[in-house]
Amino acid sequence: MQPIDALAAAFSPLRTHPFAYPALEVVHIVGIALLLGNLVLLELRVWGAGASLPVPGLARLTLLLVAAGFSLAALSGLLMFVSQANELISNRAFVSKMGLLTLAACNAAWFHGRGSLVKLDGVARFQVVLSTLIWLAVITCGRWIAYI
Template identity: 55%
Template sequence: MNVAAWAYPAFEVVHIVGIALLFGGLLIFELCLLGRAPALPLPALARLTLPLALVGFGLCAATGLAMFSTQPGELLGNAAFRLKLLLIALAGLNAGLFHLRGGSGRADRWGRAQGLLSLGFWLAVIICGRSIAYV
């Protein structure tokens, strides 16, 4: 990444595209899970939105690791970065539990609570990511 002046900004752009795909796909799915569009079948919507969210996560993970490799010591010393990693782990755990419980086929009270948690975790991840430069 230190080879070309444009490399790090290019990775940041791809990281932001990944965030848009991840959070955008989850937002649509979670809003449906919360009953905002009852006419849409949740399993069909999941087949459309969740793969986009996974692609977004993959882009974020790949570009995030590449950017991390340029300054690991500084980032590991940053409280916002460490909180971001914890929140990503909690979001992943929440998603895993959601799918173990039956995923989009289980839009019960607990599933809706997990949807709200998911949105909260990912929004907090985005906030922490932006805060890294200022902490």
């Protein structure tokens, strides 16, 4: 038995229990909603909306919720992955989603590494638009996994 098959077998109750996988999908969607909803709120502030709100305080709140949402999405996504790893590894939508998640991480590292929350300049605005587009593409690929 290959290691990936052994892993899938260990998590087979996620596939066989009638409510386990749908429950994971709900957790995954809640995580995505927390992540994207709060990112968009912060990104709107970078674009100048809510100018009376101080960026550092808003960033502390929203990025904490972004991290919580990402954690929920990542953990539930990992559990869904191990329950059907062989199928997902060969799925183009899944592979694209993983590539886009890597791109989202690189964009976030670039955004925070250059101090974009302090600068709030044209590059910061470009980065947040790019972030939103990447996350929408991640969601799109995630939905397409079941259909490709």
